[in-house]
Amino acid sequence: MLTRKGEQTRARIVAGAADEIRERGVDEVRLEDVMARTRTSKSQLFHYFPDGKEQLLLAVARHEADRVLDDQQPMLGDLTSWAAWERWRERVVERYREQGTDCPLTIVMGHLGRRSAGAQSVVDGLMTRWQAALADGIRHMQASGEMPGELDADRAAAGLLAGVQGGVLLLLSSGRTEHLEAALDLAFTGLRGSATGRW
Amino acid sequence: MLTRKGEQTRARIVAGAADEIRERGVDEVRLEDVMARTRTSKSQLFHYFPDGKEQLLLAVARHEADRVLDDQQPMLGDLTSWAAWERWRERVVERYREQGTDCPLTIVMGHLGRRSAGAQSVVDGLMTRWQAALADGIRHMQASGEMPGELDADRAAAGLLAGVQGGVLLLLSSGRTEHLEAALDLAFTGLRGSATGRW
DNA sequence: CCGAAAATGGACCGGCAAGTCCAGAAGAAT
DNA sequence: ATTCTTCTGGACTTGCCGGTCCATTTTCGG
Known part of the structure; x- marks a missing residue:
């Protein structure tokens, strides 16, 4: 069982570990670094994550995954017009442009x-929820004939x-968003276009 | 300078390390494993890769990267008709389906x-060459009005x-090729479709 | 308050794997 | 054949870092 203080500490550890990973990569992160950043001792780390580093990393992954879709709201949940799709597109590009080469989730x-x-x-x-949100938007657009x-x-x-x-992946290694933008444009063209594909 | 024997040994090390990584992942691979598999000693490893593991991994990456485009030939170099594009598509899907969850390049x-x-x-x-080959194919198709x-x-x-x-990335975590296939289909639709995008 | 459970500090251990070193064998070159 | 270079074997060092342990303090319910 966790006390209130315990929860705070645990959260601090996860957030600190996430930051550390963002800045230096998974492999470079030592438990010691996390301890220093979060002002905790080794016994605390193993108190909250008995299975050690692996368990901590998993918690960080969950933490980061949660952020991904949140960052796309409210756009992602309201893909009901082409204008809305464009706004979502801009948000995604912007979000990842800012993030640049440091994608914590991909890293972990x-x-x-x-x-x-x-x-x-x-x-x-994460991917399932993401895809479901997009599919919802598409169905909406189909219903309105767009x-x-x-x-x-x-x-x-x-x-x-x-x-x-793929766009994000290429952003990670190139630092440029052009692939992401091109992929979105090409996909949008496909979504708009005449249905000549194998659907 | 490398003697013939030296080159053989070096090549054996790289290939062996690549196999080892494919099977067990980068993090799990110890120099010792590579030594055992390739019947080499530690001094040999450091003889051919003075900068140690890092340098070896880089050599492996190069080795794997070279294979990627080769595996798509001759299709990739001859995207001059829709039938050819379909053949390429099949090859890509097939190649990665076989490879499954073990993408050595992504790992490294x-x-x-x-x-x-x-x-x-x-x-x-790798990405530049890949993209250039695709762009060539597209230009060909444009020239013939397709x-x-x-x-x-x-x-x-x-x-x-x-x-x-992205399709491959999702294949890596899901084990299924449906994203890859859907991405190709959607992109093809975009390439076929009426030019209503922001091109 | 008081006792149990949770939280914290920090010293210590142990193993592992990367990298070093030197001695000696095999190969090339003239 | 001899000499120089390259190649190979394998023992040894070394530092690092995840994980363990126990003693102490804080929290919390009743």
């Missing part, structure tokens, strides 16, 4: 990605999501 | 990605590339 993921089933599910959950009714909303959302992910 | 990249400038340039080079002449070939290629990258 890339680190414990495959091995930990927990990490897997964090990402899966996107072709023939296309499979879920599949289109999957493709759009992939474009965003 | 995710590991030393930001810190080493060398790794940065390996990925940059893709709208109004779109910016390089930008469209950037978007398509992002879609592929």
